[in-house]
Amino acid sequence: MKLLQATWVAFFFLTALVLSPITTLAATPTLSAPLPQPIEARGKLIVGVKCDYPPFGYVDAAGKHAGFEIDIVRRLAYYAFGNPEAVDMECVTGPDRIPSLTSGRVDLIVSVLSWTPDRAKIVGFSNPYFDSSVRMIVPKDSSIKSWADVRGKTVTTTTGGTPAIWLSKCMPSVHQLLFDNTADSISALNDGRAVAYSQDMTLLVGITSKNPAFKIVGEGVARGPFGVGIKLGNGELTKWVNAAIAQMTKRNFFWKSLQKWIPKDDLSAFVKSVPRPGRPPISYAEANDIYKCYGF
Amino acid sequence: MNLGYQLDPAYVVRHLGELGDGLAWTLVLTTIGLCGGIIAGLALGAVRAYRLPVFSNLVAAFVELIRNTPLFVQIFFLYFGLPKIGMRASAFEVACASLIIWGAAYNAENYRAALLAVPYQYEEAGRALGLGEMRTFWSIRLPIAIRFAMPSVTNISVETLKNSALMLAISFPELTDTAINLVAVSFRVFELFIVIGITYLVLAASLTQLMRSVEHRLAWPA
Numbered sequence: 001m002k003l004l005q006a007t008w009v010a011f012f013f014l015t016a017l018v019l020s021p022i023t024t025l026a027a028t029p030t031l032s033a034p035l036p037q038p039i040e041a042r043g044k045l046i047v048g049v050k051c052d053y054p055p056f057g058y059v060d061a062a063g064k065h066a067g068f069e070i071d072i073v074r075r076l077a078y079y080a081f082g083n084p085e086a087v088d089m090e091c092v093t094g095p096d097r098i099p100s101l102t103s104g105r106v107d108l109i110v111s112v113l114s115w116t117p118d119r120a121k122i123v124g125f126s127n128p129y130f131d132s133s134v135r136m137i138v139p140k141d142s143s144i145k146s147w148a149d150v151r152g153k154t155v156t157t158t159t160g161g162t163p164a165i166w167l168s169k170c171m172p173s174v175h176q177l178l179f180d181n182t183a184d185s186i187s188a189l190n191d192g193r194a195v196a197y198s199q200d201m202t203l204l205v206g207i208t209s210k211n212p213a214f215k216i217v218g219e220g221v222a223r224g225p226f227g228v229g230i231k232l233g234n235g236e237l238t239k240w241v242n243a244a245i246a247q248m249t250k251r252n253f254f255w256k257s258l259q260k261w262i263p264k265d266d267l268s269a270f271v272k273s274v275p276r277p278g279r280p281p282i283s284y285a286e287a288n289d290i291y292k293c294y295g296f
Numbered sequence: 297m298n299l300g301y302q303l304d305p306a307y308v309v310r311h312l313g314e315l316g317d318g319l320a321w322t323l324v325l326t327t328i329g330l331c332g333g334i335i336a337g338l339a340l341g342a343v344r345a346y347r348l349p350v351f352s353n354l355v356a357a358f359v360e361l362i363r364n365t366p367l368f369v370q371i372f373f374l375y376f377g378l379p380k381i382g383m384r385a386s387a388f389e390v391a392c393a394s395l396i397i398w399g400a401a402y403n404a405e406n407y408r409a410a411l412l413a414v415p416y417q418y419e420e421a422g423r424a425l426g427l428g429e430m431r432t433f434w435s436i437r438l439p440i441a442i443r444f445a446m447p448s449v450t451n452i453s454v455e456t457l458k459n460s461a462l463m464l465a466i467s468f469p470e471l472t473d474t475a476i477n478l479v480a481v482s483f484r485v486f487e488l489f490i491v492i493g494i495t496y497l498v499l500a501a502s503l504t505q506l507m508r509s510v511e512h513r514l515a516w517p518a
Binding site: 159160164165168177178179184187188190191192193 | 376379380384387467476477479480481
């Protein structure tokens with residue numbers, strides 16, 4: 001009797017032992033490219049992320065990393081090691097993110113890094129995962145829908161920013177009300193000194209998610225898709241990240257994640273912003289000429 | 297000397313049109329701020345010097361309020377604060393109003409001191425000649441006080457010119473705002489700042505010269 005019991009227990013454990021790698025394998029899809037050996041051996045990814053850019057990458061009230069890009073980073077860790085927590089996230093800022101990558105502090109940066117011809121010379125880019133562009137916010141009750149509707153009117157934006165340069169070049173009839181910070185522009189928009197505030201849509205969605213009095217409108221111009229930053233020349237890792245992005249696209253992961261982070265009313269402005277199954281892929285080609293006028 | 301920076305004077309030449317517009321707005325703002333500040337300051341200074349009941353205290357409070365807060369904050373208050381209580385003035389109106397208010401507060405003190413510095417014997421002499429109180433003020437006390445106040449009013453006038461540069465904060469296209477917006481796009485910091493620096497220097501020196509010649513014109517033979 002005792003022997004029988006022991007046999008059962010042994011059998012149970014053996015089965016569990018044999019099955020466990022199979023269950024892990026079943027849950028973790030194998031990517032078409034292998035994870036580079038040094039990272040595999042370390043057992044975790046080290047990724048530079050934004051900590052102050054909601055809803056893309058920020059630290060939430062509980063002190064945990066959160067946001068659309070953080071979802072992507074956790075997914076990458078899951079693909080790499082079967083565990084979404086197998087990643088060290090390091091906060092990076094705009095100016096220090098590329099140095100932290102080139103110096104080898106981090107394996108990857110997932111930090112609202114838009115592709116530009118100049119950046120592509122110093123840092124490797126994965127395939128894009130988000131198509132950012134310049135748009136406008138207007139008060140909820142405004143009739144403005146398109147850039148064509150602001151001709152001859154006053155638009156507020158940031159001194160020296162991409163929208164200011166684009167407007168000067170493509171829509172000289174627009175009077176620009178320039179301030180050096182977002183708060184002053186929003187104040188001016190609130191007071192009716194301008195009909196719209198123009199900025200990168202990732203920044204605009206941070207405003208509309210906190211301030212429901214505004215909505216995002218306008219065609220996407222001055223486009224700069226975001227990619228994962230990888231040390232230049234690290235082809236093996238680039239292939240792995242691209243395979244991971246392809247897998248996420250297949251599973252519609254980007255769109256599902258975005259729905260968590262973007263206010264419902266603004267979601268329609270983002271339908272073409274992420275790679276989704278059965279849709280044309282996002283390309284960096286548009287970003288070659290960021291100041292293209294698109295007929296405006 | 298290698299600054300690691302190649303000066304491009306042609307850049308400034310290409311943008312002379314915009315800078316010229318900015319300069320014109322600076323001159324408009326300075327003229328309005330200077331004249332408004334002198335006229336209002338004289339009126340407020342007289343109220344103080346004659347200690348008109350209630351009004352004198354109100355003016356004193358106004359002067360303290362303006363002298364003890366940064367002009368920058370006052371401009372922000374007028375531009376961003378007033379619309380919250382339903383008063384929305386344009387950037388130009390705010391620019392003019394803030395310069396006039398600032399100049400008036402400082403000139404009020406200048407003219408108060410000048411009026412009080414006129415020896416009382418002059419007033420007595422006027423009254424002895426049978427002139428009324430108003431007539432004595434207009435014909436005797438005021439002309440003397442204006443001359444006494446000239447040097448300090450010149451100071452405030454030059455300050456008004458330089459203060460017009462603060463309208464950058466409300467995106468009013470005067471000279472500094474125009475230059476900063478050009479810098480933000482082109483990064484031509486040195487060219488533009490050398491040019492606007494020299495422009496302000498020349499403007500301020502000319503204004504001082506102008507005020508001094510007025511002072512000399514007004515001076516009585518010793």
